[in-house]
Amino acid sequence: MVPIPSPRKDSNASPLGWLTRSSSNWLPPLLGTGGFLLLWQLFSMSGVIALPAPSSLFTEERTRTLIFYPFYDRGGLDKGLFWQTLASLSRVAQGYTLAALVGIAVGITIGLKPTINRAFDPLFQFLRMVAPLAWVPIALVLFQKNQPAAIFVIFITAIWPILINTAEGVRQIPQDYRNVALVLQMSSRRFFTKVLIPSALPYIFTGLRISIGLAWLAIIAAEIVMPGTLGIGFFIWDAYQQNYVGEIVLGVIWIGAIGLVLDRLMAALQNYISPGK
Amino acid sequence: MTSLVQVQEIEKNFPLSGGGNYLALQGIDLQIQKGEFISLIGHSGCGKSTLLNMIAGLDLPTAGTVLLDGETVKRPGPDKMVVFQNYSLLPWLTVRQNISLAVDEVMPAMSRQEREAVIDEHIAMVGLSHAVDKLPLQLSGGMRQRVAIARALAIKPKLLLLDEPFGALDALTRGNLQEKLMQICNEHQLTAVMVTHDVDEAVLLSDRIVMLTNGPGSKIGDILTVDIPRPRKRLEVVHHPSYYSLRSEIIYFLNRQKRVKQWQAKPHKTLARHGLEKVNLDLGFIPLAACAPLAVAEAKGFFSKHGLDEVQLVRETSWRGVTDGLVDTTLDAALMPSGMPTWMTAGGHGGPPLPIVTALTLSRNGNGITLATRIGQQGVSTVAEYRDYLLKTNRESHQLGIVHPASMHNLLLRYWLASNGIDPDHDVHLQTLPPAQMLADLKDGSIDGYCVGEPWNWRAEQEGHGFPIVGDLDIWSGHPGKVLGVREDWALSYPNTHIALTKALLEACRYCADPAHWSELSELLSDRRYLGMKQELIRFGNAGDGNSQESSPHSLFFGPAVNRPSRSEHLWILTQLARWSEIPFPRNYVEILERICAVSVYSTAARELGLDDVSYQRGGIELFDGVAFNADDPISYLNQLSIHKDFCVAEIPLKPARVMMT
Numbered sequence: 009m010v011p012i013p014s015p016r017k018d019s020n021a022s023p024l025g026w027l028t029r030s031s032s033n034w035l036p037p038l039l040g041t042g043g044f045l046l047l048w049q050l051f052s053m054s055g056v057i058a059l060p061a062p063s064s065l066f067t068e069e070r071t072r073t074l075i076f077y078p079f080y081d082r083g084g085l086d087k088g089l090f091w092q093t094l095a096s097l098s099r100v101a102q103g104y105t106l107a108a109l110v111g112i113a114v115g116i117t118i119g120l121k122p123t124i125n126r127a128f129d130p131l132f133q134f135l136r137m138v139a140p141l142a143w144v145p146i147a148l149v150l151f152q153k154n155q156p157a158a159i160f161v162i163f164i165t166a167i168w169p170i171l172i173n174t175a176e177g178v179r180q181i182p183q184d185y186r187n188v189a190l191v192l193q194m195s196s197r198r199f200f201t202k203v204l205i206p207s208a209l210p211y212i213f214t215g216l217r218i219s220i221g222l223a224w225l226a227i228i229a230a231e232i233v234m235p236g237t238l239g240i241g242f243f244i245w246d247a248y249q250q251n252y253v254g255e256i257v258l259g260v261i262w263i264g265a266i267g268l269v270l271d272r273l274m275a276a277l278q279n280y281i282s283p284g285k
Numbered sequence: 286m287t288s289l290v291q292v293q294e295i296e297k298n299f300p301l302s303g304g305g306n307y308l309a310l311q312g313i314d315l316q317i318q319k320g321e322f323i324s325l326i327g328h329s330g331c332g333k334s335t336l337l338n339m340i341a342g343l344d345l346p347t348a349g350t351v352l353l354d355g356e357t358v359k360r361p362g363p364d365k366m367v368v369f370q371n372y373s374l375l376p377w378l379t380v381r382q383n384i385s386l387a388v389d390e391v392m393p394a395m396s397r398q399e400r401e402a403v404i405d406e407h408i409a410m411v412g413l414s415h416a417v418d419k420l421p422l423q424l425s426g427g428m429r430q431r432v433a434i435a436r437a438l439a440i441k442p443k444l445l446l447l448d449e450p451f452g453a454l455d456a457l458t459r460g461n462l463q464e465k466l467m468q469i470c471n472e473h474q475l476t477a478v479m480v481t482h483d484v485d486e487a488v489l490l491s492d493r494i495v496m497l498t499n500g501p502g503s504k505i506g507d508i509l510t511v512d513i514p515r516p517r518k519r520l521e522v523v524h525h526p527s528y529y530s531l532r533s534e535i536i537y538f539l540n541r542q543k544r545v546k547q548w549q550a551k552p553h554k555t556l557a558r559h560g561l562e563k564v565n566l567d568l569g570f571i572p573l574a575a576c577a578p579l580a581v582a583e584a585k586g587f588f589s590k591h592g593l594d595e596v597q598l599v600r601e602t603s604w605r606g607v608t609d610g611l612v613d614t615t616l617d618a619a620l621m622p623s624g625m626p627t628w629m630t631a632g633g634h635g636g637p638p639l640p641i642v643t644a645l646t647l648s649r650n651g652n653g654i655t656l657a658t659r660i661g662q663q664g665v666s667t668v669a670e671y672r673d674y675l676l677k678t679n680r681e682s683h684q685l686g687i688v689h690p691a692s693m694h695n696l697l698l699r700y701w702l703a704s705n706g707i708d709p710d711h712d713v714h715l716q717t718l719p720p721a722q723m724l725a726d727l728k729d730g731s732i733d734g735y736c737v738g739e740p741w742n743w744r745a746e747q748e749g750h751g752f753p754i755v756g757d758l759d760i761w762s763g764h765p766g767k768v769l770g771v772r773e774d775w776a777l778s779y780p781n782t783h784i785a786l787t788k789a790l791l792e793a794c795r796y797c798a799d800p801a802h803w804s805e806l807s808e809l810l811s812d813r814r815y816l817g818m819k820q821e822l823i824r825f826g827n828a829g830d831g832n833s834q835e836s837s838p839h840s841l842f843f844g845p846a847v848n849r850p851s852r853s854e855h856l857w858i859l860t861q862l863a864r865w866s867e868i869p870f871p872r873n874y875v876e877i878l879e880r881i882c883a884v885s886v887y888s889t890a891a892r893e894l895g896l897d898d899v900s901y902q903r904g905g906i907e908l909f910d911g912v913a914f915n916a917d918d919p920i921s922y923l924n925q926l927s928i929h930k931d932f933c934v935a936e937i938p939l940k941p942a943r944v945m946m947t
Contacts, residue, residue, distance in 0.1 A: 184373035187343060190361040192390045192440075204388055206377040 060254045071254040085238055085246070089262055096227050096239040097266070099155070102161025103201075104223045111219075112212060116204070118171075119178025136168040140226035144233050154234040156271030158227065165226035169218040177211025178204060213278040220274050224267045240266075287355075289476050290317035290340060290444060295349035297335055309335050311502040313349070315495060317444075320474045322485040326535060327497035327506075328542055334448055335479045336497070342476060353444060354643050363391040368444035370449040372429040374421040374436075380416040384408065384436045386853050391440040395601040405438040410469065416881050418738055425456035431465070438469065449477040451486065462679060464488060472514055479487035484535045488513075489522055494531075496538045506538055511782040526731065533722070537602075541609055548615045552617055554800050559592035562779040566596045566786065569607045569619035572816040573720065573822055574739040575648040577619055579843060582793035588628070590792075591785040600814070603719040604689040608634050611772055614945075618775070619787060620647060621766035622692030624858045626881045630771075631859070631868040631937050633691060638937050643850050644787045644886035644898065647794060649768040650758060651840035653742040654701065656734035657727050668705045668754065675712050677834050683713040686723040686735030694862040697760050698736035701928045703928035704910040709865070727751050738766065739840065744822045763841065773880060778944040787890035791848060798843035800825075837843065848891075850882040853916040857906050861918045864926060869935035870932050874919065 027034075045062050052061035065071045073080075078090035118125040143164050147157035185207060189199045231241025240263060247255035293343050298306040309332040317323055325629040338344035340351055342361040351358040353365060361367075374383050384404050392400060392780050408414055413433035430450060437445060438905050450466075452461040468489055470477060481487050487494045491511050500505040513525045522528055548567075556565045570576040576920040579598055599616060601607050608629065610616030625641065632638035632704055635668065656665065665671050675683060687695040699709040709715055713733070718726060720741045726732045728750045729742045735741075745751035759762060766782040767789055776783050794804055810818040825840050841847050855878055863870035906914040 068739065181374075184369055184371060185375060186371050187361070187367065188375070190343060191341065191363060191365075191367050192387050193362055194390055198386075198390060202378070203375065207373070 030186065050164075058253075059257065065254055065258055066192060067256050070252060070256050074255065085102045085236070087238065089240070089243075089258075092238060092240045092243045093262065093266060095237075096231065096241060099158050099230075099239070100162055100223050100227050103159040103227075104166050104220065105282055106282060107157070107163045107166035107219060107223070108216060109171070111215065111246045112174050113214065115171040115174025115212075115215075116178055119175035119208070132171065135164070136172070138164075140165040140222075141229045141233070144214075144227075144230055147230075148234075154237045158230045158237070158239075161224045161230040162226050166219040166223040169222065170212070170215040173187055173215030173218070177208030180211065181207045209281065213274075213281065217271065217274045217278060220270050221267060224263075224270055228263060288316035288719055289316040289319045289354060290315070290478075291322075291342065291352040292316075293352065295336070295339060295346045295351065295352050296341065297332065297344070298347040302315075302597070307500075308502045309500055310346075310504075312504055315505065315508075317476060317478065319476055320362070321476055321492045322470055322490055322493045323478045324491040325478065325480045325497060326482065326484070326487050326494055326539070327503065328499055328539065328546070331496050331497045331499055331542075331762050332503040337367075337446055337478060337480050338446055340444070341365050343367070345413050352573040362677040363387070363440045364442055364444060365444045366437040366440060366913050367446045367448065368430075368433050368437045368450050370452050372421070372426075372433045373839040374429055379418050379420055380413060380424070380432050381407065381450065383421070383432060384439050385646050387436045388625055389642065396684060399407060410438070411435040411465065416635050418561060427454050427462060430454065430462060432829065434466065434469075436464075438473070438475075445475050445477040447477060449480050449482065452482070459486075464519055466490065467515075467517060469524050474637075484532055484539075485609070486591070487535065488528060488531050489519060494535065496535065499542045501621050506542070509534055528707075530716075533719075537605065540602075543605075545613060545615060556595065558594065561592050561782045561785055563617070563782045563871045564592060564594045564596075566593060566617040566782070567599050567610075567615065568596060569599045569601050569610050571604060571620070571720070572765075573741075573824065574810065575651055575814075576815060577797045577810060577825075577840075578647050578790050578793040579620055580809055581796050581806070582789045584809055585793065585796060587789040587792045587796075588786075593782070593785055594791060598814070602721070604692065610824055611770070612636060612639060614772070614775075618769060618771040620693075620767050622689055623768045623854070624691035624693060624862060626768065626770050627855050627859050627877065628691035628868060629770075630860055630877055630881055630939070631862070631871055633862065633868045638939055640942070641770045641879050642773045642776045642881060642883045642886075642938055643768040643770050644776075644783065644883035645769040645790055645794075646765050646767075646848050646850055647769055647790060648764050649841040651766050652697065652738050652757040652764075653738065653744050653753050654734065654755050654757075655727070655742045656754045657730065657732070658749060659730060660733055661752045666752075666754070668701070668707075671754065672705060672707050672712075679712075684716050684726075685709075685733040686718045686726060686732045687715050688720055688723075688737055688901075689717060690865075690867050691862065693757075693764055693766060693858075694736040694738070695865075696858065697764065697938060699865055700861065700908060701755065703926070706926050706928075711855070724748075724750065739825075740816070740818070740823045743824055744818070747822060748881060759909055761906075763847075765851070768850070772835060772945075773942055774945040776883060776886070777942055778785040780886075783886055784890050784893070787886055788894055790898070791843075791887075791890055791894060796847060797825075798841070849887050850884055852878045852882050852884075853906060853914075855881055856916050860914075860923050863932040863934075864923055864929040866930040866932055869933045869937070870920065870923065871937040872934055872941070873936055873943055874941070880939070880942065931937070 048059075049061045049063060051057045052059055060068070065075065074089055078088040081089040081091060118128060140161055143161045144157070147160040151157040151160060181204060185203050189203055194203070228241040228244070229240070231237055231239040232245045234242065236242070242257060244256055244259040247259065287708040292313055292315040295310055296308070296683045297310040297627055298308055301307050313336060316483060325336060327333050335344060339346050340358065342358045342365065351694065358365070365845065375386070376754055377385060379504060385400070388400050388403055392403070395403070408417055411430060411434055413431055413435065416424060421432065422762065424432070434450070454462065463486060469475065479490065494511060496506045496509070503685070509531055510522045511531060512527055529564050555563045558564045570579050583598055585598065599610070601610065604622060604625070607616065607619045608625070611619060611629070614633070626632065626643045629639050629641045630794055636820045650798060655875065660671070660674065665674050665675055672944065685698065687698060689695065693918050695715065698715070702709045702713065707713065716732065716734070720737050723732065723735045723737060724741060724745055727735065727745060733755070734751065742751075746753060747861060764824065797806060807820045807823040809819060816823060856874065859870065859874055859877070912925070920934065924928065
């Protein structure tokens, strides 16, 4: 039998055809998320849980305003979610950049010098285990002010994965590459730029990616307990104090979404710089 | 010419994690000339890569020094560039960037254009101009290794070090790269050291091959010089006469190392039982019809009968394996050519003199001289015709095969040639070959003929590759063939075991001598454990199929005056070994003969078996030419023989007899 070219072949090339073919990619997550929201809606409406239903985020006045007008600014702390997020993100950016700089530098040092590594490893392992929230009071005592204290909490939370992964990356430089450098008597500068950094880069990025998530987690914790600061964390705390449960739910969804975007951005950057690793 | 590299008394210890040290290398001494290509070969874990790393400066010796151009190597550097087994290219740099990284680092004095030119030249040299901008991951293994070689050569090292450079490549790529490397080395007069485990690669590429023994404490076992002229072609070197002997030399060495390792791995306590000091024996032999008494003693249970419960027959491929086995005590006793006890006692094997004792002659006769069929086709059927043939074709080289310098084959063949006016050192060239190799060489025409024990003469005749020109019965009927040999210190340590072993083998000899058993013997020996060849090719008599009872016996295994070790025979052997300069004639020959011939062990064994040990005198020794041997004046006998090398007479310093150290 000779296969007859069917008209469906054209529809395969169209966007609709593509959607149909890739349905195994988008259908399960859509069903999963939709099902979850539907269950939530049902439980809320039947009164099994006290949380407001997802639909109420749009029906309720306060949350609808927040959703549709993220850029409003009524002065003081009463600002749209965009401004709240921006304030949080700028703190994260400062703390995270600092963590990345210090983490990579220290990571390379301890990766290259086993003695220094042995000297500080117990300390690092110990500090790594302290929860972000536990740092908040220490940070407040140290810096006396909210803003630097928040940045410090981000820094101290985000630094460990960067530091430990960088050190591991440096230690994992294959002996062959080290031998090449030794035989060629490479200068330290050239070894650093041509061998060490390219070789350790995948590890460094793994650390950076884990840390961005941690930093975002930490900022919420930090802001919640620092009254009077503009930011998404205090926004949630404030809503809780005033019993606006819908606003809390909205804030949580917003945080999750931002975290997801940050992680994807980092992954894209990692893929761009060291593809396939 | 001074050496470029001098490795002096290197020793390397590695600390073990559980405390203590692992001694990897010991006492390594090596001089490498400028322009030489050296291969390091040995089993895995023998420390060959460690040695290479120490020459490279990547690792430092625990003791001793490595000098490069007279300076101590203390750290790695571009003057001794290494090509690593796994290429070690930086995967984030392209081919060009990888090479330029090295060139920029090592040659900063050059201008940018000059460096570019060097890089381009070397990429072109390895034929990768089309792939300059590719990343290593986009290249095949062979191409990556070519980049690594180009990188190494681009920085003009004094010494090129290669660590199994072609180990991970397929055979075709490997072959091409070997030729490429050889060509580059020839053109640029490079000095190189290569670690390899590939025997053919070592022979093809090297000027000298350094063979390392197994660890711990690996040493240089031997250094082979490869005399194949350059430039070499991979497909042509195999036709060079030295190729296979070099190859088999290396393989012998590696096999020997493996065997020693296996021997060391198994527990070898001395088991004493039944009033014997040791009942677990390793007996060496090589596959010849003359090994029949050993095979029979094993198969018929004569060893166990005399209390030797755990005798193991160890099949060696050449007599050299037997010699080495006795030297390093991996063998307790061995079947050996009758010349070997005197030869080893006089230090003919190259080491310090090692007294070997024989208490039993296991066989007589059983040998013959075979010439190739192609020589028979030239009208040669007698020795006189062969002499004329040699005169006519004296421009060609004429090789004759022998199995061992100390075997009767060598001595009888030389005696026969010399008595017929052919100088065995000038008119022909005698080459030591394992018996199985001889037949192959006879077939492909690289040797004229050989003198060897059965079944190799009969087999050549049967298969049409050769014809017998003379049998041993016509040279010296009843000459000693194979004997039982043990170390003197072994004999002193285990005297009762020695007697039991002699008894078991003497009884086996009696069994072998009965023509009624010959068919059975042929069948037994055809087994893979012994000769591993067709039963029809193994015969013990002279006529017909050789195993009928009517045919006259060829090999003598038992009978009056057959088995008792004879001092005068060993003295005759001493004169012949000295005649051909295998050993000096020992001034203390009386002492040597006393220590070699364990007549009392034989007598005890024979008496205990109930055999008549009447004292007898073998007839005087007289070979086919009628020159009588006067055992009272061996030096005059030597002088009266017409053709001989310049022999010398010297005292052989023997250590006093003592028991084995354990």
